[in-house]
Amino acid sequence: MAMTKRKHISVHAQGGMLRQLFPDSTLKIVGHDKGLIWEGKLQPTNLSITYNIRVEYNIGCNPNIYVLSPSPLPLAKDATKLPHTYNHEKQHLCLYHRLMNEWNERKMIAKTIIPWTSEWLLHYEIWITTGTWHGGGIH
Amino acid sequence: MLTQEEKKQFSEIFETLGETLDITETQYNAAVSSYGAVGEWLAKPESSLAPYKPVIRPQGSFMLGTIIRPVCDDDDLDIDLVCELTGKNPQWAQYHLKQAVGNRLKVNETYRNMLEEEGRRCWTLMYSNSANYHMDILPSLVCNGYNTVLEKAFSSTALGKDYETLAIRITDKKQNNYYTDTSTENWMKCNPFGYCRWFFATADVSTLRKTVVLSEAINPVPKYSVEKLPLQRVVQILKRHRDMMFNGDEDKPISIIITTLASRAYDKETYIIDALTNVVTNMSNYIENRYDPNTGKFVKWIPNPVNSDENFADKWVEHPQREKNFYKWLNQIELDIQAVVQKRGLQYIAEAMKKPFGEQAVTKTFTTFGEMNRNLRESGVLKMAAGTGILSMAGNIVAAAHNFHGND
Numbered sequence: 001m002a003m004t005k006r007k008h009i010s011v012h013a014q015g016g017m018l019r020q021l022f023p024d025s026t027l028k029i030v031g032h033d034k035g036l037i038w039e040g041k042l043q044p045t046n047l048s049i050t051y052n053i054r055v056e057y058n059i060g061c062n063p064n065i066y067v068l069s070p071s072p073l074p075l076a077k078d079a080t081k082l083p084h085t086y087n088h089e090k091q092h093l094c095l096y097h098r099l100m101n102e103w104n105e106r107k108m109i110a111k112t113i114i115p116w117t118s119e120w121l122l123h124y125e126i127w128i129t130t131g132t133w134h135g136g137g138i139h
Numbered sequence: 140m141l142t143q144e145e146k147k148q149f150s151e152i153f154e155t156l157g158e159t160l161d162i163t164e165t166q167y168n169a170a171v172s173s174y175g176a177v178g179e180w181l182a183k184p185e186s187s188l189a190p191y192k193p194v195i196r197p198q199g200s201f202m203l204g205t206i207i208r209p210v211c212d213d214d215d216l217d218i219d220l221v222c223e224l225t226g227k228n229p230q231w232a233q234y235h236l237k238q239a240v241g242n243r244l245k246v247n248e249t250y251r252n253m254l255e256e257e258g259r260r261c262w263t264l265m266y267s268n269s270a271n272y273h274m275d276i277l278p279s280l281v282c283n284g285y286n287t288v289l290e291k292a293f294s295s296t297a298l299g300k301d302y303e304t305l306a307i308r309i310t311d312k313k314q315n316n317y318y319t320d321t322s323t324e325n326w327m328k329c330n331p332f333g334y335c336r337w338f339f340a341t342a343d344v345s346t347l348r349k350t351v352v353l354s355e356a357i358n359p360v361p362k363y364s365v366e367k368l369p370l371q372r373v374v375q376i377l378k379r380h381r382d383m384m385f386n387g388d389e390d391k392p393i394s395i396i397i398t399t400l401a402s403r404a405y406d407k408e409t410y411i412i413d414a415l416t417n418v419v420t421n422m423s424n425y426i427e428n429r430y431d432p433n434t435g436k437f438v439k440w441i442p443n444p445v446n447s448d449e450n451f452a453d454k455w456v457e458h459p460q461r462e463k464n465f466y467k468w469l470n471q472i473e474l475d476i477q478a479v480v481q482k483r484g485l486q487y488i489a490e491a492m493k494k495p496f497g498e499q500a501v502t503k504t505f506t507t508f509g510e511m512n513r514n515l516r517e518s519g520v521l522k523m524a525a526g527t528g529i530l531s532m533a534g535n536i537v538a539a540a541h542n543f544h545g546n547d
Contacts, residue, residue, distance in 0.1 A: 044529065
């Protein structure tokens with residue numbers, strides 16, 4: 001059986017899927033299929049609040065995910081910064097292990113990065129309450 | 140108005156809270172084996188009680204499945220037990236029956252040391268080795284073949300509501316005939332098992348898969364059940380709120396009143412949040428006003444569902460603070476539930492729950508919720524709904540494996 005090598009997904013296809021799954025979101029393609037900026041709303045559970053999220057992606061790089069609002073995100077009692085973030089002030093989330101190849105350009109952002117963002121938000125809401133991150137991961 | 144999805148999630152939160160408030164399987168099994176040992180001791184062939192075939196059976200919240208842990212883990216758990224004797228010496232008045240049980244307990248050195256001062260109706264054993272609990276043992280007299288009567292009433296096919304046949308006779312130091320009257324028809328009646336049967340008839344929701352095995356309730360050695368009916372959870376939640384509000388206060392609303400009124404108001408809701416909201420809104424409607432010809436006044440009456448002549452609120456006349464506290468509590472829990480239900484954001488919902496139900500219990504509830512979601516994702520069944528990002532098992536996009544990574 002021949003191995004089918006999955007191709008890199010184009011920026012247009014990435015953006016198209018994001019818009020298809022989140023029709024109310026906004027998408028800007030940067031350059032000519034060089035990158036994208038997506039902004040949308042995510043509500044991690046039925047009882048959660050809604051968060052404004054921004055995804056910045058340039059082909060050949062890892063996508064960067066930010067929580068635009070609420071800003072600042074309130075912290076758990078006695079915490080000084082948000083868990084699993086690259087940059088606390090920018091609310092730049094660490095959703096996966098870059099060196100472990102958990103995401104690559106053959107994967108749809110809308111079907112990987114976005115559910116992971118939602119999951120981050122869910123565990124963030126619980127972290128506020130318990131002071132402990134229950135979502136797993138690596139420090 | 141809550142959407143179905145919101146109701147479902149609130150119910151999950153309150154279900155998890157209820158599980159957190161419940162005693163653990165270890166505590167449960169420890170209690171069962173402790174009173175099982177008492178039962179064996181009383182029934183030994185050389186026991187003075189042997190001719191009366193003593194049986195120890197749980198009653199009260201332990202039997203109803205509504206027992207909760209104390210607010211402080213160091214505080215005592217109360218376990219109510221009935222000691223049934225089938226028949227008695229014809230010479231015995233209430234006093235003699237009570238002493239017969241007490242004396243047999245005292246023959247055992249361990250129990251003698253654990254016995255507390257004699258109660259009005261009970262003997263109390265204080266356990267303080269691994270777990271702290273009190274066991275209130277209610278000496279009682281039952282008819283011949285009582286166990287068969289009980290089993291029949293608690294079989295799944297029982298249709299009759301003849302609770303009266305389940306009544307037992309008890310002793311009460313405050314009765315005038317306590318020392319003298321040997322004819323048991325003049326002794327006080329009490330019907331904990333009739334009440335239990337009524338409670339389960341009220342709590343039973345046939346549309347729910349979780350059928351509680353009714354016959355387990357009267358088993359002297361009932362199996363621990365993790366699953367609870369919505370009404371059982373609601374009662375646990377109400378009692379916890381009461382404990383938080385009146386920790387240690389003698390004039391707090393009593394469990395039997397809370398349980399009875401909640402059961403009366405319960406309308407077979409399957410979502411705990413619906414049940415809870417309905418119960419707190421409507422339970423006070425089941426408090427009656429009855430005219431007392433002796434005083435010419437109306438008194439608040441909360442009838443025992445299996446004996447409407449018995450008023451669970453009889454102490455309210457003598458202790459008006461108890462009535463005040465009951466209404467104060469009911470008003471507060473209604474406000475607290477409303478406040479929780481109006482919040483959005485798990486962090487704000489949790490915050491609103493901490494004062495009414497206890498910080499530790501709420502933290503544990505949300506820890507469980509977080510870990511459950513992590514497990515769902517790790518087993519590949521957590522899915523995201525397109526358009527909203529809502530995660531559940533019902534979404535359309537599977538949340539793939541990944542590791543949240545380090546800090547900046």
